[in-house]
Amino acid sequence: MAPKDPLLGTLKVCVLNLQSSGGTVSNTNPHLASCCELLELVLRKGLQQPVLSLVHRDYWQCFEQLTRQDACGRLSALSLVVEQTRVCRKLLSAQGRGRYLLRLALIRKALPQFITHLLHTPRVLEWYSPEVSILRNEQFMEPFMSLLLVLSHMDFKLDMENCSFLDESWLLPVCETYEVVPCREVGMVLRYLSGRVFVLDLLPDGQAHVDKFISPGDIIDEINGTSLRNSKNKQAGVVLSRLKGCPLSIGVLRWRAQDGTVYRPLVKLLRALRTENPAMQLGPAPSQQSPPKDQRTSPSQCPKERRIAYIVQYLGKANIGMRGGKEVLQLAIIQVLQKNQPSKDALLAVKETHLTCTDRNSQLEVFEHHYPEISCVGRSGKPDYTIFAFCMADSPETPQSTGFCCIALRASSTKECEEIVYRIAAGFKHTEWFV
Structure with a gap:
């Protein structure tokens, strides 16, 4: 009877579970972490440590040795995976880099090629014990390669x-992106702990408090692509000051895991934060926060991709001269209505950074405007309180020479009209550009 390795038997069950899930395998697949962990155990089994060296050898060092160029001097496909892993600034350890490489190799369907290349590189293969390692056992390698091909x-x-x-765990946190319009103050109190940037509190009237997207206990992972992993004190503030007046894209790691419990690798760090700051309150996940009573979704709203979409009537657009402040809004609305333009049934999406309006019949975009372009917003007076409008510069880059225009729309009710105006105002009142 051929010998069996319990690791390969368990890996086979896990691969079959992944396969039976059907469709694309994503971060949320319940079998993914177990499969990756078993692959890691196979790659570590029998890996010998160098004599008289203080550096602990891991399978990442094995893959790192496989870097090579093709006949034209370009990096091979496997070497590109290694290089992408090497330059990732969010990884600090060989364990983290090895795990990143395994995930990247699964995406690129390159894991069989990596193992085949390793087997044909004697100077690296010798790091594994022939008595213990699966990689140096011909009877084990055939079923292992079959699983990699699957x-x-x-x-x-x-x-x-x-x-x-x-670096710490195969279990990954909930990762989301928070987009912020150019604002005077994001309004977050930060605490640097173990190379992480934690949100300790939110300042009243700051943009983060208004958007209710981030909570105390969450981690700022990156800002506009700049990683804050292993950050020192005030590094996030330096990045934010450099980007002042620009739109921000903030990568956020949630303290709460997918199942609603505390993300396990954060338990000790959150406990330390609570010890230092007894007043710190871990807020609920933003998706669990109840909106204010006057902001709850009404029947004509369509929740979609962290935005609210309203069914409205597009009434038209008119040039209103060289003034675009709130004092001219009512006259501007009258100017639009007097043009008697054909109205359109439309869907108005109030997003985090801008507005989009789409024709409900043709699905064509009617307009898209970012909040910094808007100079004022408000609803009409008597007799129709369901009409609202906003003014903006024709060309935001040179507003002093192009004048302003007004866009008017009709909501389905007076209450909804007020709500839309409030949401648009909340979006643009924090921006840096004013008329």
Whole structure:
């Protein structure tokens, strides 16, 4: 009877579970972490440590030795995976880099090629014990390579930006992106702990408090693509000051895991934060926060991709001269209505950074405007309180020479009209550009 290795038997069960899930494998697949952990155990089994060296050898060092160029002097496909892993600034350890490489190899369907290349590189293969390692046992290698081929025929769509905790765990946190319009103050109190940037509190009337997207206990992972992993004190503030007046894209790691419990790798750090700051209150996940009573979704709203979409009537647009402040809004609305333009049934999406309006019949975009372009917003007076409008510069880059225009729309009710005006105002009142 051929010998069996319990690791390979368990890996086979896990691969079959992944396969039976069907479709694309994403970060949320319940079998993904177990499969990756078993692959890691196979790659570590029998890996010998160098004599008289203080550096602990891991399988990442094995893969790192496989870097090579093709006949034209370009990096091979495997070397590109290694290089992408090497330059990732969110990883600090060999363990984290090895895990990142495994996930990237699953996406690129390159894991069988990596192992084949390793087997044909004697100077690296010698690091493994022939008595213990699966990689140096011919009877074990055949079923192992078969399992890798099964994995290479599956589609993996993994978020490679969510990798800051691979140094510590195969379990990944909930990772989301928070987009902020150019604002005077984001309004977050930060605490640097163990190379992480924690949100300690939100300042009243700051943009983060208004948007209710981020909560105390969450981690700022990156800002506009700049990683804050292993940050020192005030580094996030330096990045924010450099980007003052620009739109911000903030990568956020939630303190709460997918199942609603505290994300396990954060338990000790959150406990330390609470010890230092007894008044700190871990807020609920933003998706669990109840909106204010006057902001709850009405029947004509369509929740969609963290935005609110309203069914409205597009009434038209008119040039209103060289003034675009709130004092001219009522006259501007009258100017639009007097043009008697054909109205359109439309969907108005109030997003985090801008507005979009789409024709409900043709699905064509009617307009898209970012909040910094808007100079004022408000609703009409008597007799129709369901009409609202906003003014903006024709060309925001040179508003002093092009004048202003007004766009008017009709909501389905007076209450909804007020709500839309409030949401648009909340979006643009924090921006840096004013008329």
